Amino acid sequence: MVQSIAQNERRTSVDDVFDNLHEQIVTLKLKPGDRISEAEIAAQFGVSRQPVRDAFSRLANLDLLLIRPQRATEVRRFSLRQIEKARFIRAAIEKEVLRRAAAHCDSAGAAQLSDALAQQKAAVAAKDVERFGKLDYAFHEILCDIAHVDYAFDVILEEKAKVDRLCMLGIEKEQRMPELIEDHKAIADAIISHDAEAAIAAGQKHLSRLDGTIARITATNANYFESASS
Numbered sequence: 555m556v557q558s559i560a561q562n563e564r565r566t567s568v569d570d571v572f573d574n575l576h577e578q579i580v581t582l583k584l585k586p587g588d589r590i591s592e593a594e595i596a597a598q599f600g601v602s603r604q605p606v607r608d609a610f611s612r613l614a615n616l617d618l619l620l621i622r623p624q625r626a627t628e629v630r631r632f633s634l635r636q637i638e639k640a641r642f643i644r645a646a647i648e649k650e651v652l653r654r655a656a657a658h659c660d661s662a663g664a665a666q667l668s669d670a671l672a673q674q675k676a677a678v679a680a681k682d683v684e685r686f687g688k689l690d691y692a693f694h695e696i697l698c699d700i701a702h703v704d705y706a707f708d709v710i711l712e713e714k715a716k717v718d719r720l721c722m723l724g725i726e727k728e729q730r731m732p733e734l735i736e737d738h739k740a741i742a743d744a745i746i747s748h749d750a751e752a753a754i755a756a757g758q759k760h761l762s763r764l765d766g767t768i769a770r771i772t773a774t775n776a777n778y779f780e781s782a783s784s
């Protein structure tokens with residue numbers, strides 16, 4: 555009994571540290587290449603080093619931290635190869651999601667899409683980047699629901715998370731939210747009118763927006779990317 559309570563407490567502090575650092579990394583409060591120390595984080599949270607170590611290893615598994623023996627732990631820099639891989643998988647899955655969503659969309663699905671777009675417009679009007687990020691996830695989840703492939707969203711989520719920091723940087727720097735909404739609207743319109751080809755084309759355009767972001771960020775923040783030698 556006593557032991558299980560201790561275990562619960564420990565699990566909670568790992569989750570707390572994990573959630574907090576995860577949030578800071580994906581919102582770029584902690585930047586690629588920033589160093590963080592186990593001792594400092596432990597002191598900051600008032601916990602021992604073990605839960606911090608556990609949280610660090612979870613973040614490393616998500617490719618968000620780079621842990622190396624005898625060297626400082628770093629917020630992981632972007633890897634172009636990883637980004638390509640994530641995009642390839644997402645593009646292939648999303649294409650099939652859009653094809654099926656166009657086939658299955660009913661009036662309830664159409665209403666969900668319109669409502670999602672209205673919320674995104676409100677977030678843009680409020681210049682709320684974080685909220686827009688969340689609504690972007692929700693939009694892609696709705697597409698999976700309409701397509702009757704809710705499990706596809708798990709894969710999209712995993713792949714999207716890998717390029718999220720980059721998207722966040724792109725959005726902040728370029729204020730490109732209106733462009734993304736335009737894409738979402740084109741996707742929604744095509745699905746509501748059961749036009750699979752148009753939905754797939756709009757979906758591909760949406761994913762290709764990242765090309766410009768990558769080009770700009772490699773030019774302005776080369777230090778955010780892993781160099782070929784490292």
Ligand SMILES: [Zn+2]
Nearest residue numbers: 690693694760
């Ligand atoms: Zn989107």
